[in-house]
Amino acid sequence: MGVLCLLMPHLAQAQFTTIPDPQFEQFLFDQGIDLTAGDGRVLTARIETVTSLSLTGSNSTTYPIGNLTGLQDFRDLETFFFQNVTIIGFDFSQNEKLQSVVIDNATTLGVTFGTPKQDLTVLTITNTLGASSLNLSALPNLTL
Numbered sequence: 322m323g324v325l326c327l328l329m330p331h332l333a334q335a336q337f338t339t340i341p342d343p344q345f346e347q348f349l350f351d352q353g354i355d356l357t358a359g360d361g362r363v364l365t366a367r368i369e370t371v372t373s374l375s376l377t378g379s380n381s382t383t384y385p386i387g388n389l390t391g392l393q394d395f396r397d398l399e400t401f402f403f404q405n406v407t408i409i410g411f412d413f414s415q416n417e418k419l420q421s422v423v424i425d426n427a428t429t430l431g432v433t434f435g436t437p438k439q440d441l442t443v444l445t446i447t448n449t450l451g452a453s454s455l456n457l458s459a460l461p462n463l464t465l
Contacts, residue, residue: 337362342388348376369396372418377404392416399440403427413438424449434459 340346340355340363350358354367374395376384386406392398393415400421401413407428413419414435421443424432428450434441437459444463446455457463 336365338365338368338391338394340391342386342390344384344386345389345391348384348386363391365394368394371395372397373400373402374398375400375402376406377402437461 339361340349341361343359343361346355346361346363347358349355349363349368354371355363356367368391374392376386387409389408389411393412395416397418398416399418401411401416401419402421402423402425403411404423404425405427410429410431410433411422411424412433412435413422414433417436417438417440419438419441422441423443423445424447425445426448432446432455434456439462441460442462442464444457444460
């Protein structure tokens with residue numbers, strides 16, 4: 322019994338994803354995704370199964386997010402919608418299940434897709450400043 326108790330803490334260690342932008346973390350907390358606001362991290366198990374992420378309208382004023390570090394661990398993310406934001410860049414290289422990305426009325430320095438996204442069929446970038454070029458070679462099933 323004593324040996325079992327000593328092993329249990331090692332088996333129960335949770336994995337965390339770093340969320341350095343306090344506004345992004347607050348958004349995740351307010352959406353019920355993060356359980357503890359203000360610690361700069363979220364349980365990876367809580368974000369892996371999120372299929373849709375949307376920050377629009379008045380939310381973008383409430384959450385002036387500048388850094389999306391941590392987005393890479395949203396393993397099941399299929400739909401991503403951002404409107405009225407200023408972001409240094411969007412990096413979707415680890416989001417293998419993306420089907421739809423909409424970025425509207427944003428200022429960004431770049432959008433990166435990395436490895437091929439077979440499922441991504443919708444990409445809408447409108448009224449967005451800063452991204453002077455976009456490489457679509459990783460999006461073989463995208464229809465324009």
